Amino acid sequence: MxxxxxxxxxxxxxxxxxxxxxxxxxxPTDVQKTSIGDDMALKDKLDKIDQEYSISEIQDIKLPESVDLEKLEYKALSDSEIQELAKHSLADYYNLTSRAIDQDTQSQKKDLDDYKKQLYDALTQKEQNIEQSFDQAKKDVSSQALKRGLARSSIALAMEQEIDAQKARELAQSRNAYIEQAARIDYEIADLETKKQAAMNDLDISYAAKLAIQINDLKNERAEKIKEVQKYNNELAKYQAEYNIDRQKAEQDLTLGQYEILKNKTTGIAEIEKELEQQKQQKKFEYLLDYLSGIPKKEAIKAAESNPLIRQSLDTYYYRKLLNALEARTK
Structure with missing residues (x-):
């Protein structure tokens, strides 16, 4: 053959x-013209028709899992930390007060030392004046005795001795007065240290009392803060539990409410879906009939029978209707 x-x-x-x-x-035949790209375009168009003629599923309404509140976190101070904090808060009080006591003591001591030096300088000047005064008196006695021819007489010697004795008495009197005053000043200086120590002791007692009060206040504040945080967190936990119950009920009510609203507006979901399905099949039928109109009759029938996209997109009624329409074509 x-x-x-x-x-x-x-x-x-x-x-x-x-x-x-x-x-x-x-x-090539018209059936052979149907490439992979054509199939993809056909599938996209059929999917678009499906979307246009479908009811979106009613989504369950989900409310937030928890209220937008956070638990309070409180790191309480330890007893040692509270003690250090109290000491730190009173540090300025203690340091400034003790410094003031010391400065006051030093100031008074300086005043007394200066006064003692002034007394000593005054004594030195007074002794010089006494020395000069009595030395001049002796010279005057000697000069008078010499003029009278009594230079070596017992009278002249007695007068000079009396002058020396008087000078010694006045010098001793001045020195004793200075010694007495200096001793009194030394006593006052020593007493300043005693008073300073007493003031520091009083400061220590006052500081200890203030420290105890401050520590007690901080501990009370800590206890109140812990109590407040616990109360808040307990109330928050209670509120969260109540919220969870209310949330679940609200979600159920809202979800059911959607169905009720849809049911009230329509004659029923099933009837709507049935009507939409019929319209969708009609739309697909019209599109596929138009899609195959550019292909010769035999090739169009072959494509309708062999292409799974066309076969599976229509139900039995509209698929048979498509084949009948193709068979009825003249060419």
């Missing part, structure tokens, strides 16, 4: 070029 090469070439869709034109002598 002879091989029909023309038919073989046509079936294989082999391109035979003539001249400068690179076109097949035998064009």
């Amino acid at each position: 002879a091989i029909d090469f023309k038919k073989l070439l046509k079936d294989l869709a082999i391109k035979i070029t003539t001249g400068t034109n690179d076109k097949p002598i035998y064009p």
